[in-house]
Amino acid sequence: MPIDAAKALAAEPRTGEISWDTKDVQLYHLGIGAGTPATDPDELRYTLESRLHVLPSFATVAGAGSPGVISGLSMPGVDVDLARVLHGGQSLRIHRPLPAEGRATATGRIAAVYDKGKAAVLVMRTEVADGDGPLWTNDAQIYVRGEGGWGGDRGPSARPDPPAGDPDRVVERHVREDQALLYRLSGDRNPLHADPEFAKRAGFDRPILHGLCTYGMTLKAVVDTQLGGDVTRVRSYTTRFAGVVFPGETLRIRMWHTPASTRVAVSAADRDDTPVLADTIVEHT
Secondary structure (H helix, E strand, O other): OOEOHHHHHHOOOEEEEEEEOHHHHHHHHHHOOOOOOOOOHHHHHHHOHHHOOOOHHHHHOOOOOOOHHHHHHOOOOEOOOHHHEEEEEEEEEEOOOOOOOEEEEEEEEEEEEEEOOOEEEEEEEEEEEEOOEEEEEEEEEEEEEOOOOOOOOOOOOOOOOOOOOOOOEEEEEEOOOOHHHHHHHHOOOOHHHOOHHHHHHOOOOOOOOOHHHHHHHHHHHHHHHHOOOOHHHEEEEEEEEOOOOOOOOEEEEEEEEOOOEEEEEEEEHHHOOEEEEEEEEEEEO
16 A cells, blocks of 8 residues: 555654755745735835735745645655655744744654545644744645555544624635746645646646646735735634636635634636635634
């Protein structure tokens, strides 16, 4: 069996040093659509180094190393075909506001392996800390088609109830044709997002947008419209990737806001509101 759950869970955590600077932050922000209009003061806080605010989802690419999905596939006990892998979900907990420049230690391990019958789900956990203590914890849920069925733990099945009533805010965000090409420069070079032939082998007509790009675009929309542009108010951010986005499409982002959290649902407006992010919650102050 390509996935040895016991071996993956027992493997020693991998620890490495990461660093980033303002250029890395700016590139990430541009990759998730910041900077339009280019001279808008609200956008300059994402693009101009002299007033730079760091969107918390930058944590998913900080250090420009392999994202959680790719890192998880290189752990002991895991040997699968990248074309059969999908990013199932992402959870991020922020312990302190992210600095625009930093050095930190990242420790990664497989925190769970679930048997979903026709697929396996790996949870790759990355904990990051600097000299002042913990900065963030990232959980990437890695869905591997055709690798389940060994009789293992199916994992949690409970999902949050859907938000009630009409959303408090609905915004649309256009995905540029070259959005995936720009976003991948922040570290995720998976050919699924750039190579048409690889995308076809994975079952798609053309390259798809990174799920974490949609993730970042969505958090930016929540921060900009519900949190007054204050990135330091975000405490955690969780989502399930329910569908794909193709470059050139438009995201429709629905938000249900409370003082402590914002529930979000994201769909592809061009494809009859096909869901792309579900079970999405931003906890904040």
